[in-house]
Amino acid sequence: MVRGRAQGGTTAPGAAVALAAILALVCIVAGLVSGRPDAVALAAPFALLAVAARTVPHVPGGPPVHISADRRTEARGPRLRLLIAPSEAPGTASRGLVATILAAPGRMPDAVVLRSDEECPLLVGGPLSGEHDVLAYGATRFTADLTESSAFVACPPVRIGVLPPVGVPLARPVSRRLVGLAGTxxxxxxxxxxxxxxxxxxxxxxxxxxxxxxxxxxxxxxxxxxxxxxxxxxxEASVLLVVDQAQDLPATTADWFAAGRPRLTVGSLHVARAAATTVAASFLAGGDRVGLDDLGGTRRALRSAGGARHLEQIRARLAGTSVVPRRRRRRDPVPPPGAVVVVFSAFLDAEPARLLRLWHAQGHLVAGVDCVPPLQSGGTTTAQAQAVRLTLLRRRLLLEDLRKDGIPVFVGASADARLKALTADPPKATGGAPAPAPHGADLLAASGPGLDAGFRLLARRAGRRGASVGRPAGAAQAASRGAAEITDRARGGRTS
Amino acid sequence: MRLSRPVHTPGRGATDRAVPDRGELVPLAAVRCATALVAVLLGTVVWSGSFWVVLPVVVAAGAAVLPSIGLVTLSLLLLAVAYAVNVPAGSPWLLVFVAGLHAVFVLYLLLLRLPLRGWISGAALRELAWSFLRIQAVAQPVALLALLLGGAGSSPGVVAVGVAAFSAWALWLVGQHRA
Known part of the structure; x- marks a missing residue:
């Protein structure tokens, strides 16, 4: 999708003409002073260039090229295929050259110089999922003798949305308090x-x-x-997927501290998208209803519904998720009665854990999905490595507390098989201090069952719990008391 | 636009720079090397046997790799002035120099506007070459004529009138261009 307007478009002053005139003048003066016609003759091409620049019509402004997805051919391999095409209709393009400057995120710019009526396909790296600017570009137009040029025109970046992948189907744990009227x-x-x-x-x-x-x-x-x-x-079961989009934690710890334009790397949001899509597809394939909400509270929740078309809606909504700071919500999200609630988060702070405890105490079947991708250390300073260790340590403690409370947390990275390649091929450190000490390596590794095994275990546990139908009234009252305590504690924490 | 992507392996490949996916493209590094080579060869001809040959070589290499208007002007002036000073009148090297200086000038102008890395298409190079040949079609006969008139000698009146006329023409040209 194209955003904004191109900038620039005026004709640049003729520095080339001035340079040609200076060189011609020097040659002529040197030749006349020394009485050498051959030295004067050296000025001939420069003088001719300067004269030619007078006769050449001015180079038109505006972006001379545009870049869009190349729909004529299939993408080959892992990269996206784009096409540089002239902005003017074929046959009407003025003769000359066009230099297009390309800048992929986090990369040095490259140039492609083409004749003004030429097209050129491009291969660019794309995100694994989500909407990203994959290429910033601008262009300038020259006459064929290079004496005239238009000003550099910065064009809107090429933005691509990639739907998250659907993984292998998972087991479907359900609450015993089912309220639907049709299902399996x-x-x-x-x-x-x-x-x-x-x-x-x-x-x-x-x-x-x-x-x-x-x-x-x-x-x-x-x-x-x-x-x-x-x-x-x-x-049918009712499932609520809650995605925490407050952070997008990159897989390479050096990128946690990188300034400037972010690179297209695998992050926790991609893992959340892939895991949520896999969970949604698994339940929707079984005729269940799935809703989608986010912890940020910035967008309206996607209503709970079923069917293949709803899966596409969920994928499109997930593809559009990006890092949004959490807003203070007036009230916490309310899952449908008897719903399975799955929270996808990097668990860097206590809010997702608080909501999981709240919904668990309310009697919902809850699970957390740890969305931190397989981490690769290196390329960080000693202080940065310490900061990484502390962050991961705090996260580990949060997850252990959740497990102690009987809330399972699964490793979400297992939803996308392509992420295994990351762990198999870690990048070399580009500089700075060496990787953290081996005793910190255990923090980098994800702990807990994968998504597939975790949902199977949860389904078995839910089945066992359902066998003893009907909780005692006292237990229900204790649960509601616990929920009230958690809500009060959270409100107190937020206001203090 | 929204695409459903085929399964692929992520990692560093997914974050690589944008690269053209077609043939008949010449890397800009090759163009830079060719520019530096032509400038160095011309410098070697006019500064042969002198220690000072290092100067145009270094400036030419610098102007080809990191072109700036100052380096480009210095490199071209070093070649043009050195020709007038070091090469004897009537030398057949004139024809080579008229073509070589023009080629270096055009290539410098091209590289001045481009980042360090990139590609240029064969069609664009042909367009440049065609424009170069059109100018040379006039410049080479002028150079040949100058070789034939090599022994004319210098006259202070001719010098004064010539310099004044050309200066006026150059100023008018630049002024017209800015207007």
Whole structure:
């Protein structure tokens, strides 16, 4: 998508003409002083260039080229394919040269000089997911003899949105308090479904097709009453995905401290996008309903819905996520009753953990997904390495506290198989202090089960918990008391 | 625009610079080398046998790698003035110098506006060469004529009138251009 307007467009003063005139003057003076016509002849090309510049029409302003996605050919390999094309229609372009200056994020600029009617495909590095400026560029136009040029015109950067990938399907843990009316999960409510609840005498309102003739023959010896099979209602699960977009922690620790334009590196937001897409796709494929919210509170939550089209909406919404500082919310997000709540965060602060505890205490089935990508150390100063260690240590303590409270946290990086290449091919340090000491290496490694194993474990645990249907009333009251305490504590912390 | 991407391997490759994906492109490094080579060869001809040959060589290399208007002017002046001082009148090197100085001037002008790294297409180089040949088609006969008139000698009147006329023409030219 194109943003903003090109800048520049006026014709630059003729420094080249002035230089040619000076050189011609020097040659002529030197030749005349020394009485040598051959020295005067050296001035001929420069004088001709200066005269030619007078006869050449002025170079038009405006951006001479534009760069867009090349839709004529498929992208080959990991890079995006763009196309430099002249702005003017074919055949109407004025003759001359066009120099296009290209600057990929975090890279030194490169130039491509083309004839004004030429096209040139480009390969640029793209993000793994999300919307990013992949290329900044500008262009200037020259006459063929280079004596005239237009001013450099900075064009709007090329912005690309890449949908997050869908990983392998996961197990689908569900709460036992299902409230949906159609789906593939067995609820605890009586109704239409495949799971047998009881065999009981026929009552008014029972469907005749539910009469169990074998049970009737077995149990009603006098043939005076009919037995019907009653079942649990099938229901869909409701899932709320909450993405923390307050930080985008790069995979290379040196990039945590980098100034200037950020490079297109793998970050925690990509992991969050990939993991959330995988979880959403898994539940939606099973006919469940999935909603999407963010911790920042800057956008309206995506309503809970089902279907393949909703998956595309979720992917598009996730692709549009970028780092947004959290706003103070008037109230915390409220998950649907009986929902599975999954929070995708780098867990650098206590807010995601607080919400997980709150929803856990409210009786929701909750899980956290640790979105820090596989980290690579190196290229940092000693002080920076210490800061990294402290940050990771605090994060580790937060995650351990969550696990102690019975809230599982899974490693989200396992959702995108391509991230394994990062750990297999760590970059060399570009300078500064060496990598942190080996005793800090354990902090760099993610701890906990992967997304696949974690959801399988959670599904098994939820199934076991569901086997003992109906919590005691005292436990429910204790849970609601805990939720109130967490909310009060959070409000007190925010106001203090 | 929103694209659904094919699966690929991320990492440093994904953050590389933008590169053209077509043939018939010449790296700017080659153009810089060619520019420096032509300037050094011309400098070697006019400064041969002298220790001072180091000066135009260093300036030419510097102007080709990190071109600035000052270095470019210095490099061209070193060549032009040295020709007038060191090369004897009537030397056939004149034809080479008329072409060489012009080529160096054009290449410097090209490199002045470009960053260190890049590419230039073959078609753009042909366009440059065609423009170069059009100028040379006039400059080479003038150089040949000058060689034929080599022994004319100098006259103070001719010098004064010539310099005044050319200075006036140059000033008018630059003034017209700015207007």
């Amino acid at each position: 999960h067995v609820s605890r409510r009586p109704g239409e479904g495949a799971e047998l609840r009881s065999v009981a005498p026929l009552h008014p309102g029972d469907a005749l097709r539910r009469i169990d003739w074998r049970a009737t023959a077995r149990r009603s010896t006098d043939q005076d009453r009919l037995m019907v099979r009653r079942s649990y209602a099938d229901a």
